[in-house]
Amino acid sequence: MIQNSQNKIPAYLPVVFAVLLAVGIYIGTKLNSTKSSNVVYSIGNDKGQKLNQVLNYISNDYVDTVNNNQLVDKAINSMLEDLDPHSQYITREEFDDMNDPLEGNFDGIGIAFRIEKDTIMVINTIPGGPSEKVGLLAGDRIVKVNDSTIVGKKLNNQGAFKLLKGPRGTEVDVSILRKGVPQLIDFNIVRDVIPTYSLDIAYMVNDSIGYIKLNKFSATTYREADKALRRLKSEGMTKLILDLRGNSGGYLQAAVQLADEFLKDKELIVYTKGKNRQKREARATSKGRFQSQEMVVLIDEGSASASEIIAGAIQDNDRGTIIGRRSFGKGLVQEQIALPDGSAIRLTVARYYTPTGRSIQKPYDKGKEEYYKEAYERYFKGETIHEDSIHFNDSLKFTTPKGKTVYGGGGIMPDIYIPLVGDSTLKYFNILANKGLIFRFAFEYTDTHRAELNKYKDADDFIAHFMVSDKIFNDLIDFAKKKGVKGNKQEIQKSKKKIKVLLKAFIGRNVFDEKAFYPLYNQIDTTFKKAVQYLEDDHKQ
Numbered sequence: 001m002i003q004n005s006q007n008k009i010p011a012y013l014p015v016v017f018a019v020l021l022a023v024g025i026y027i028g029t030k031l032n033s034t035k036s037s038n039v040v041y042s043i044g045n046d047k048g049q050k051l052n053q054v055l056n057y058i059s060n061d062y063v064d065t066v067n068n069n070q071l072v073d074k075a076i077n078s079m080l081e082d083l084d085p086h087s088q089y090i091t092r093e094e095f096d097d098m099n100d101p102l103e104g105n106f107d108g109i110g111i112a113f114r115i116e117k118d119t120i121m122v123i124n125t126i127p128g129g130p131s132e133k134v135g136l137l138a139g140d141r142i143v144k145v146n147d148s149t150i151v152g153k154k155l156n157n158q159g160a161f162k163l164l165k166g167p168r169g170t171e172v173d174v175s176i177l178r179k180g181v182p183q184l185i186d187f188n189i190v191r192d193v194i195p196t197y198s199l200d201i202a203y204m205v206n207d208s209i210g211y212i213k214l215n216k217f218s219a220t221t222y223r224e225a226d227k228a229l230r231r232l233k234s235e236g237m238t239k240l241i242l243d244l245r246g247n248s249g250g251y252l253q254a255a256v257q258l259a260d261e262f263l264k265d266k267e268l269i270v271y272t273k274g275k276n277r278q279k280r281e282a283r284a285t286s287k288g289r290f291q292s293q294e295m296v297v298l299i300d301e302g303s304a305s306a307s308e309i310i311a312g313a314i315q316d317n318d319r320g321t322i323i324g325r326r327s328f329g330k331g332l333v334q335e336q337i338a339l340p341d342g343s344a345i346r347l348t349v350a351r352y353y354t355p356t357g358r359s360i361q362k363p364y365d366k367g368k369e370e371y372y373k374e375a376y377e378r379y380f381k382g383e384t385i386h387e388d389s390i391h392f393n394d395s396l397k398f399t400t401p402k403g404k405t406v407y408g409g410g411g412i413m414p415d416i417y418i419p420l421v422g423d424s425t426l427k428y429f430n431i432l433a434n435k436g437l438i439f440r441f442a443f444e445y446t447d448t449h450r451a452e453l454n455k456y457k458d459a460d461d462f463i464a465h466f467m468v469s470d471k472i473f474n475d476l477i478d479f480a481k482k483k484g485v486k487g488n489k490q491e492i493q494k495s496k497k498k499i500k501v502l503l504k505a506f507i508g509r510n511v512f513d514e515k516a517f518y519p520l521y522n523q524i525d526t527t528f529k530k531a532v533q534y535l536e537d538d539h540k541q
Contacts, residue, residue, distance in 0.1 A: 104220035202228035210237035217250030249305025274350030312354030331361030358408030442506030
């Protein structure tokens, strides 16, 4: 990537900043290690009467008409706003959207899509789902839903979800435009339960090293991971790379169950305590399937909550090696409290602590905005480029059983630090990747070459036999020029190999999902390659 200097700002940084800010906002809505609870707590009589009196006074005597429900929602939000960044109010309308990703399924029509030119473009149909059963295909464009034209309506992802999701058993009519077919094709789709997966991929890197990547910790995470561990062990896995980068967390119990697979009997995984919650410990049992073999855990600034529980347990028990960059720093536990009207509150009731006793929760005393900007500020402070830019308070120093020093108060610091900035000679690659041009070209290539791409029977066949020819590569270079990105011959040649790998990975994802993406992308992933090298050097715990 571009070399840092005092006089010039690297070209990729504005894009990185924007991405990180978006990630911070996303994490702000998604970071919740939760424990479901149906308890509704009542507040003291006098205080409750005071709130009710104010609401009644406004409702009865305010000069204009008011919406009482909106007043209540705003009052609750205001109360929670000053507590901590992760206590939140969930309206009845938001409830399913907030909880579905952690439940492991939702009701819908079963497609992966993206919005392309104000049209819902089908990327893939979910195997066995309602859309596949009626005959929708990858590449189809949904132009009508229930007789209403949606093209040109400035539809976004959220709007598309609202159109297509709905209770199982209900029907939705769609009209699609398919290449090669002159007229619209109509389908009646009966919505059904659609599974969502925590596990992106699990595969053997070589004869001994297995790789598992998890994107969240949901109700189904442990079952998915357990199945993957069984399969990889049967294929000869004796060493493991567990990739938790970008995993913003989820259910605490799912993290505890997974950690149990890696730790020995009675080893401490995590403990929680709060002002009104007694200390509760979670310890490993003797049933783990991967208790002694070598393992590496990958983390970054997007790893939070349940991901940090796993990383902290592995690090504090001297069980494995953490590689990557400092994690987000979310050590608060929420309980979900159902309210009578179908809404809910997620209230922080405890902190969790890693086995050495450290809380990795970063400070939030300066307010929610500053709290989420902290991850963004790491780039300005140089933390993602230089390890020595990270400073910890000695009062938050802890020691593992084997004498390793670890710190609390702001995320998990990896044992092996990998900077974000890479090869400064690959300036052209960095610009194409950060502007999303490789991704966009891959999408258009897939859309216009779907028939020949469908000849590959599965992801392995695609990886083994599809080649990004020089013609395809040159078409990408021309595409980039039209988008205002030019490079000289030397820059293009130096970036050629890496561009081809990423382009092939994106095309593979469009056809075969993550099974074709990660085995290719990992070939150019610095952190992944470091993990493989570390395990191949045969380090012992």
